[in-house]
Amino acid sequence: MFEDKLKQAFVNALSIEENEVTAELAYSQHPKWDSTAHMVLIAELESSFDIMLDTDDIIDMSSYQKAGEIIQKYIA
């Protein structure tokens, strides 16, 4: 459930295919995950999980896996 929601947020925000969302997906490594898309992703994650991320989270969120860890902190 959490995983699906997270994956869907990445698909929506970065406009990529579901099979591209893997643990290795990383900021600035995938052409579509650039700094502009990053802010779109943040907004998408905030609304899907109904959380408010701070600036440290935005900087730390450097991969799909890291995003999962950060969001777990808020919803645990």
Add this chain to the structure above:
Amino acid sequence: MQMASLVNMPVYGLNKLEKKQFLTARLLELTQHHYQHCGEYKRLLHCIGETCMPKDAEHIPPVAARLFKEYQLKSIDEEEIFRLMRSSGTHGSQSSIYLDADSAKLQSQVLVKILQHWLGKARRPMLLIDAAQSVQNKNGMTARAAGLQGLSFFGRNHCYALNSDMQLDVARITEFFQRYEQENILIFGFTFIVWQQFIQQLEKLNLKFNLQNATLIHGGGWKKMQQQAVNDALFQQHIKNRLGDVTVHDYYGMVEQTGTIYMQCEHGYLHAPVWSDVMIRDTNDLHLLPFGEKGLIQVNSTLPTSYPGHCILTEDLGVVHGEDDCQCGRLGKYFTVHGRVPNAQVRGCSDTFS
């Protein structure tokens, strides 16, 4: 030096002895690095007769900002280029700054650290005094886009105040101010655009808002403001008169050293963060001037590894007022900017819009 330990240094927390030690080691290391990886930089050092490596930061020859317009100065291979940053200059050619992925990341991280000091970690509803289209430039990132995007990290529910033709969207900002009037709104824009397209428009329309505890961050140069005889005090007064309780911070920064911006404190001085330094040089023979004397501003940054921009001679005039003893309590040098050398081409971010 590891990137993580560099990023986690105290923003305004090293005294002059500690800072000098850190800067000297790091800047000399970067000089060596660029000497080995950038052919043009090597030739430059040879041309000015540097037969051996400088022993202290004061003797590292600064690269004139204009050289980034004339040459493609980079210390990385073509395939390592992650982002090309361009100055906003419309007159003359633009500067080109080449970043690899690590440099781009380091710049964002440092920018965030500096701004967290002033704004805290929480993100605020954010009004950007610009058009959304200004960020969407695919042909290399302009300084203006980088500024808008870098600061966006500190906001949420972003609202662009201007339409694509750079005209104020009154309905949009009114709705934004009403929706978030109970929160600490963050406003960001380039000085001249904030003045001409926002404050002066509100005055023309006789509109006032009553914000509580808002913060305005603006930068990009005062050249056009000076032409209209608007100084910092007058600018702040007009802002508070139109918007209410707003804390205003100017900042000084440039595309050649993105990330290490110099924020203006509550006493009106720009402050060098731990990662960078300012020196003032005589406009005629470039010798270093003591505190209190006006001259050309040299900016040194410990960040640039992908291009030889760790010591840059700007075309701006300034005065360093002291080090470690500003009334605000922050450590590091504090200074003011006093326009440009008369024959310099217009280049400031907010000066590209007329």
